[in-house]
């Protein structure tokens with residue numbers, strides 16, 4: 001008698017445990033909030049500049065990233081006003097998309113094919129570079 005009561009309690013506990021957790025639908029929306037999906041093109045561009053560009057171009061665009069010393073030519077200083085005046089916006093956006101080799105510059109400047117479908121992010125990256133002027 002006593003052991004069958006325990007069995008019923010145990011069976012009840014197992015059946016409760018098998019119910020889908022009510023919090024499940026809420027947790028499926030979490031990936032959209034992950035830091036890898038920034039809310040705006042500007043935020044995504046900032047994240048890309050810090051993660052992809054600054055190792056060569058430096059966090060403040062001085063061309064002094066950790067990898068820059070090994071490169072020849074070195075990445076330029078984006079604060080150089082003469083260079084800023086010498087290039088148009090299309091040149092900056094184009095080299096970001098296609099890389100240095102495709103425009104007759106150093107192949108060390110990588111292409112970013114994933115950004116071809118994200119013109120707003122490319123524009124925001126160009127604005128970051130223009131902002132160093």
Ligand code: HEC
Nearest residue numbers: 052053056071073074075092096100105106108109110125
């Ligand atoms: C592996 C190193 C490296 C990385 C990473 C890199 N660059 Fe470059 N970048 C270079 C080098 C080197 C040059 C200079 C090419 C030359 O003068 O021939 C260059 C050139 C450029 C230029 C053109 C400058 C000019 O002389 O007209 C722009 C704009 C630029 N990079 C933006 C970016 C952006 C934005 C990113 C990130 C998405 C990035 N780069 C990532 C190395 C890098």
